Amino acid sequence: MKTLISTALAAVICATAAPAETFRWAGITDPQTMDPHAVNSAPVTSFLNNVYEGLVRRGKDMSIEPALAESWEPIGDGEGWRFHLRHGVTFHDGSAFDASDVIFSYNRASNEVSDVKGWFAPVAQVNMVDDFTVDILTKAPNPIFPDSIANWMIMDAGWAAKVGAELPDKENGNAATQSANGTGAFILSDRQPGLQTTLLPFAGWWDEANHNITKATFTPIKNSATAVAALLSGDIDLINPVPIQDAARLASNDEIKVVQGIEARVIMFGFGHAADTLKYTDDAGKPNPFQDVRVRQAVAHAINVPAILQTIMRGNAEPASQLVSPAMRGFSSTNAARPAYDVAAAKALLVDAGYGDGFSFGLKCPNDRYLNDESVCQAAVSMLAQIGITAELDAMPVRTYWPELREDNFDMYLLGWSPGTFDHEHPVRFLASTPNAEKKLGSWNFGGYSNARIDELLPMIQSEIDDVKRQAMLDEVTHLYQSEHAYVPMYVQPLVWGTRSNIELTQRPDNFLILRWITMN
Amino acid sequence: MTTAKIKRPFAPRLRAFWASDLAWSFRHSPVAFASFIFVCLLTFCAIFAPLIAPHDPFNPATLNLMNGFTAPGTPNAFTGESFVLGTDDQGRDVFSTILYGMRISLFVGFAAVMLGMVLGITAGLVAGYRGGWTETIIMRIADVQLTFPAILVAMLIFGITKSFTPVEYRDQMAIWVLILAIGLSDWVQFARVVRGATLVEKNKEYVQAAQLVGRSGLAIMVRHILPNVLSPVLVIATISLALAIIAEATLSFLGVGAPPTQPSLGTLIRIGQGFLFSGEWWILFFPACTLLALALSVNLLGDWLRDALNPRLR
Numbered sequence: 160m161k162t163l164i165s166t167a168l169a170a171v172i173c174a175t176a177a178p179a180e181t182f183r184w185a186g187i188t189d190p191q192t193m194d195p196h197a198v199n200s201a202p203v204t205s206f207l208n209n210v211y212e213g214l215v216r217r218g219k220d221m222s223i224e225p226a227l228a229e230s231w232e233p234i235g236d237g238e239g240w241r242f243h244l245r246h247g248v249t250f251h252d253g254s255a256f257d258a259s260d261v262i263f264s265y266n267r268a269s270n271e272v273s274d275v276k277g278w279f280a281p282v283a284q285v286n287m288v289d290d291f292t293v294d295i296l297t298k299a300p301n302p303i304f305p306d307s308i309a310n311w312m313i314m315d316a317g318w319a320a321k322v323g324a325e326l327p328d329k330e331n332g333n334a335a336t337q338s339a340n341g342t343g344a345f346i347l348s349d350r351q352p353g354l355q356t357t358l359l360p361f362a363g364w365w366d367e368a369n370h371n372i373t374k375a376t377f378t379p380i381k382n383s384a385t386a387v388a389a390l391l392s393g394d395i396d397l398i399n400p401v402p403i404q405d406a407a408r409l410a411s412n413d414e415i416k417v418v419q420g421i422e423a424r425v426i427m428f429g430f431g432h433a434a435d436t437l438k439y440t441d442d443a444g445k446p447n448p449f450q451d452v453r454v455r456q457a458v459a460h461a462i463n464v465p466a467i468l469q470t471i472m473r474g475n476a477e478p479a480s481q482l483v484s485p486a487m488r489g490f491s492s493t494n495a496a497r498p499a500y501d502v503a504a505a506k507a508l509l510v511d512a513g514y515g516d517g518f519s520f521g522l523k524c525p526n527d528r529y530l531n532d533e534s535v536c537q538a539a540v541s542m543l544a545q546i547g548i549t550a551e552l553d554a555m556p557v558r559t560y561w562p563e564l565r566e567d568n569f570d571m572y573l574l575g576w577s578p579g580t581f582d583h584e585h586p587v588r589f590l591a592s593t594p595n596a597e598k599k600l601g602s603w604n605f606g607g608y609s610n611a612r613i614d615e616l617l618p619m620i621q622s623e624i625d626d627v628k629r630q631a632m633l634d635e636v637t638h639l640y641q642s643e644h645a646y647v648p649m650y651v652q653p654l655v656w657g658t659r660s661n662i663e664l665t666q667r668p669d670n671f672l673i674l675r676w677i678t679m680n
Numbered sequence: 681m682t683t684a685k686i687k688r689p690f691a692p693r694l695r696a697f698w699a700s701d702l703a704w705s706f707r708h709s710p711v712a713f714a715s716f717i718f719v720c721l722l723t724f725c726a727i728f729a730p731l732i733a734p735h736d737p738f739n740p741a742t743l744n745l746m747n748g749f750t751a752p753g754t755p756n757a758f759t760g761e762s763f764v765l766g767t768d769d770q771g772r773d774v775f776s777t778i779l780y781g782m783r784i785s786l787f788v789g790f791a792a793v794m795l796g797m798v799l800g801i802t803a804g805l806v807a808g809y810r811g812g813w814t815e816t817i818i819m820r821i822a823d824v825q826l827t828f829p830a831i832l833v834a835m836l837i838f839g840i841t842k843s844f845t846p847v848e849y850r851d852q853m854a855i856w857v858l859i860l861a862i863g864l865s866d867w868v869q870f871a872r873v874v875r876g877a878t879l880v881e882k883n884k885e886y887v888q889a890a891q892l893v894g895r896s897g898l899a900i901m902v903r904h905i906l907p908n909v910l911s912p913v914l915v916i917a918t919i920s921l922a923l924a925i926i927a928e929a930t931l932s933f934l935g936v937g938a939p940p941t942q943p944s945l946g947t948l949i950r951i952g953q954g955f956l957f958s959g960e961w962w963i964l965f966f967p968a969c970t971l972l973a974l975a976l977s978v979n980l981l982g983d984w985l986r987d988a989l990n991p992r993l994r
Contacts (some may be wrong), residue, residue, distance in 0.1 A: 387957050408848035463745060469758070470748035471769060534769050537940070541740035541770065551851075552941070 166377075180373040180679055182662075184672065185386050186395040187527045188557055189353050189379035194266040194335040195312035197327035199603075200561070201424075201577060203421075205671040206312045206377065207359060211312030212340030214242050214261070214293075215305050219665045221581055227313055227342060228293075229255055236354040237300025237622070239283070244291040248365045250315040251339075251346045258287045263316035265295075271596065273327050278311055278600040279590055281621055299622035307580045315323065315340045325623035344368060344675040345375065353379060358674065370675045377421055381527055381556075390415065390657050398678070399672060400530055401657040403473050409657050418666045422654040423487060424577035425479045425586075426529055428456055428462070428539070428647040430570070433607025437570050439521025440551050448520075449570065449606075453512040455644035458571075459498040460505035461546045462539055462651050471534045472650065481637050482576060482586035486668070489583030489630065497648065505546040519549035520570035523563060526554040527642065529575045530652055547568045564605045572605065575652060577669055583633050584620050591640050592617055608645040686818075688763040705988040712984035715977040722974055726782040733776035738941070747771030749955075752962050757826045766962040768951060774962060777948055778970050785974070788858050789925040794919055795863030796924075800870020801913065805901045807871065808878025819875065822868040830923075831930055833865040838936055851939045858937050862927050869916050877909035911989050918982035929971055944973040 190206040191198050208216075214228035228242040238301070248256040262285060269279040281301045284293040297304060319325050322334035338399055339347040344364045347643035349357040358375040360368065380386040383402040387409065389395040401409055401417060410417040430449040431438070437445050448454045456637070464478050483490055533554045540550045550571065555563065564572060578585035589616035593609040594601035600617070601607075616632050623629040640646065654670055665676040682903040697703055706712055714753055736742055752766040752774075765774040807818040825833060838861040845853045881887060882905065890900050925945075931937035932946025933953075940947060945967050952964030 273778040382953075384953050384956055402954065402958070404955055404960070408957055408959065470745055470771070531769075533940075537770050538745045541743040541745065544740035544743075547741075554940075 163219060175470055175509050180371055182372045182375045182397070182677060182679060183378065184375070184399065185380045185389060185395045186399050187379065187381055187383065187386075190356070191558060192329075192336045193339045193350060194324070194327045194333075195265075195310075195314065195341075196270075196273045196275050197329050197332075197336065198397060198559075198561075199277070201670060202557075204579070205669075207312060207339070207341075207672045208310070208343070208671055209345045209375075209438065210339050210343045210347050211314065212343045213309055213311045213313060214244075215309050215670075217309045217671075219667065221668060223309060227261075231305055234294060234296070235570050237624070238295075239294055239296035239301075240304055241288070242293045242295065245365060246291060249363050250317055250342055251361055251363075252315070253363075254315055254317050256315075256342055257290045257314070257526070259290075259291050260313055260316050261285075261293045262287050263319065264311070264313045267309055267314065267319070267326060269599070270326055272329065274329060274602075275311065276599045277602040278307060278599075280588065281307075284628050297622075299618060300624060301621055303580065303582060303584070303621075307585070309580050311453070329384065337656070343672075344370075344431065346579045359467075368675060370677050371679055372674060372677060375674055387657070390659070393659065396662055397656060397658040397672070399656045399670070401655040403471070403475055403530055403653070403655065405503065406475065406655050406657075408471075416658050416659050417660060417664070418656040418664070419475070420654040420666055420668060421477060421484065421486065422577065422669050422670050423431065423484055423581065424529070424575045424650045424652040424670070425484055426484060426532075426535070426573070426575045426649050426652055427479070427482070428458065428649070429574050429590075429606050430458075430608075430646075431567065431574050431606045432609065434567060434570070437518070437520050438568060440519040442519050445518070446461065447570070448512065448514055448518055451512045451514075452643055453508045454514060455647070456498070456504040457508040457546060458543065458548075459644050459647045460501045460508070461542050462649060463500045463542055464497070464499065467535055467538055468650055471531050471538060472653065475653040475655070478652040481583075481641065481648055481650050482590060482646065483578055483583045484651040487578060487581050487583055489633045491583070491630075491634045493634050494637040495640055499646075502545055509546060509548070514548070517547035517549060519551060521568075522550040522552050523560065523569040523572040524552060524554045525557050525560040525573065528557045528560065528592065529573070529656075532573060532575075535573070535649075566606070574603075574605075574646075574671050576603075576613075579669070581669075583637075584617070585632075587613065587617055587620070587636055591636065591645060606645075608640075608643075610639055610643065610645070613639055701974040702988055705984070709984050709988075711980055712988075715980040715984070718973065718977040719981060722782060722970075722977075723786060725779055726786050729776075729779040729783050733773070733779045735773040735776045737772040737777045737780055743771050745771050749960050751960075752966075754932060765966045766960075768960075768963045769955070774966050777943060778945070778967055781943050781945045781948045781967060781972065782970060784855065784938055784942055785925050785928055785946070785971070788855060788862065788928045788938070788944065789921050791859040791921045792862035792866060792924045792928070795859060796866030796920060797870050797913065797917055800867035801865065801874050801906070802869065804874025804876075805878055805905065805909075808875040809882055809897065809901050809905065815875070818871065822871050825865075827869050830865040831927055834861040834927055834931060835934075835936060837861040837864050838931065840931040842936075851941055854937070854939050855942060858928060858931065861923050861931070865918055865927070866924060869920065873912050873916055874909050877912060878905055881905045881908050915982060915986045915989060918978065918985050922982060925971070925978065926975050945974075 188202040190203040195207045195211050212226045216226040218224045227245055229245045231240050231242045234241050236667050254328045255345050266286045269276050281297045283298045284296040290292055318340040324333045324335035337350055344361055345358040346361045348359045356377045387405050406417050409415045428673050431447060434447050437443050437447055449679045468476050478497055524533060526533040540552050543550045576586050589603040591613050592601040593614050594604050594607055613636050616636050619627055620632045661680045663678045692702040746758045747756050747761055747767050748769050748771040750767040752761050763773050767773055803818050807815040838857055841857045869947045874994055887904055890904050929946030932944045933950045938944040948967035955963045
């Protein structure tokens with residue numbers, strides 16, 4: 160059905176022959192919401208980075224640069240950070256930006272109902288010093304705090320109160336789900352969920368605009384072959400991602416450019432650690448075998464990652480050993496080896512754990528979120544079958560996938576993680592810490608993995624200024640979650656965009672499409 | 681000797697059939713003959729798929745991912761294995777998946793036509809024989825349903841039924857839901873034809889005689905009228921079979937039909953479509969050809985049957 164709609168839509172786009180400066184791009188996933196604090200997922204933050212801005216932002220090389228804050232400095236001896244806000248910035252509706260919007264956005268984003276509250280776990284207090292100065296006090300010295308808030312977007316307090324969107328609403332949505340009022344380079348002018356979202360350049364933007372886009376439209380095209388066809392025919396200027404299997408063919412076309420890089424995203428399998436029983440299949444209600452580390456290790460040995468990279472990823476991805484890729488800060492080079500593909504060892508581990516006769520369980524998988532996600536899960540099903548355990552695959556769109564995971568409806572699941580801070584501490588905080596709503600920790604640790612030593616080390620890592628000591632602690636954390644096989648990291652996802660040859664752009668390694676860096680010739 | 685005993689009552693009937701107009705027309709229509717042989721061959725392959733297929737594509741334990749994307753007839757660069765029609769992204773043998781996929785397509789097609797036929801004949805007989813309000817209600821429902829394209833009705837029924845099935849059983853139920861959806865979208869054709877024929881038959885002497893003797897309405901409908909309205913039903917059923925197979929493929933192609941764990945031809949085409957641009961044409965091409973051949977031959981057979989049973993065309 161979606162395919163039909165997209166095809167029809169592509170036809171409509173084609174019929175209305177837009178001027179050259181209309182930039183049309185397509186992706187698989189429609190951002191679920193326009194609320195920057197409601198869903199912490201890359202399609203949403205990536206899209207909204209064009210509409211909203213944070214105190215700081217990331218440049219073309221991922222370095223932190225001033226945005227709504229002109230400058231910042233540490234307070235005292237690591238008590239926190241003082242941000243000096245930019246003067247003369249206005250929101251899209253014309254209202255002025257000042258410190259009260261920052262305070263409001265902090266309260267909104269760190270609220271219990273927010274999905275991004277985990278970003279503020281280290282924060283003790285936020286104080287307004289004057290109209291253009293804000294102090295963010297941290298519970299412990301936090302040297303990388305400014306790096307960690309690039310995606311924390313500032314919303315207009317007055318607008319939110321007026322439209323009744325003081326708090327994000329993940330489930331039911333509110334005015335901020337459909338509309339936006341940020342300070343970014345683009346204004347959200349039209350939003351049709353699942354069909355098309357239109358952005359217009361913001362004439363009153365504080366920074367110098369280097370793009371030449373007069374209008375930008377985003378169309379979700381779920382079927383990747385349809386997206387490739389739309390790119391080839393010129394109905395779409397950019398598609399992200401290009402299906403891996405089509406990259407070579409597109410690159411050979413003169414009218415098309417394929418922009419390729421290694422993404423920061425690690426694709427992994429997660430387990431239900433906290434669940435005492437299996438949720439699915441004929442074995443539902445029986446004790447959960449994944450609580451046994453030997454079973455998790457068996458799964459790690461059963462997954463033939465080189466084969467996945469060779470066939471499904473067509474040699475375009477790198478194997479991963481831990482929750483971050485080697486390019487990230489804090490990568491543990493002492494733990495860089497990943498479990499070898501070894502069916503015999505996996506079978507022996509299962510026998511050892513008392514599951515020599517196998518068992519069956521439910522494997523949840525998204526089918527429109529990561530590159531070839533469903534294919535990878537299908538391949539995993541056959542690899543696991545070879546060690547005698549039966550996975551029943553349930554693949555679904557992300558729209559229903561995250562709620563399923565939040566409700567613990569899985570025995571094993573697929574997850575991709577790209578650290579927003581480009582630091583190893585990020586996935587440790589989100590994926591390896593014991594889930595704790597009060598401390599805003601482990602908010603994406605769906606399986607409830609828990610290790611007391613990791614919980615103890617995390618605050619120490621966060622406040623450690625000495626790089627060597629910090630790395631030593633990260634090495635220990637890595638060793639802990641690796642030896643307990645908390646997750647099975649498989650590979651680092653490649654980043655493949657396809658554009659028409661007249662498009663100049665900068666591809667950021669976090670897969671964010673930043674419209675203000677695009678020029679159309 | 682025993683064989684002769686069985687043959688004796690059967691042989692004259694066979695000879696009578698051989699001498700009939702229908703058989704004569706069949707013998708003299710090369711298209712019908714070829715289609716019939718082809719449909720039989722495909723059905724045979726589908727039924728005995730587990731014996732014919734070189735691999736069992738639905739036993740994940742036998743798959744080797746390194747066999748993925750092997751071109752037809754050429755050995756795989758890593759494993760050295762060779763596949764007649766190549767392999768898909770998971771290393772499944774395309775020839776085997778087609779055989780198994782055809783099984784699902786044909787089963788869903790047959791079962792859906794059976795369901796539509798039973799419903800349609802019942803509704804048509806009752807409407808035609810009873811008349812009055814019963815007829816008005818049944819035929820108005822049929823008219824309303826006819827205003828929607830059958831595929832939309834099938835999608836609607838599929839969607840509603842699916843929302844009532846618990847998630848755990850969805851994959852197992854999908855095939856039955858598909859049969860229900862296509863069957864329910866298909867009954868109208870049968871009902872209208874049977875009703876028309878019943879209206880004609882009901883005023884004939886033999887029916888009136890049966891009524892005079894005091895036979896019940898049900899007995900008259902089933903024992904007397906039904907055998908006389910069956911020949912147009914046979915034609916519609918054959919053509920409906922082709923349509924049902926196509927409808928199933930369409931639904932599966934759109935991702936609302938047979939699940940990837942039990943792929944029908946439509947599901948295989950949907951999977952193959954993802955590789956159309958990348959040069960792995962065989963993943964799409966062979967299932968699509970099979971579907972085309974299957975639907976075409978059933979359709980040709982239906983066309984021939986319609987002509988053969990139509991007295992005006994003789």
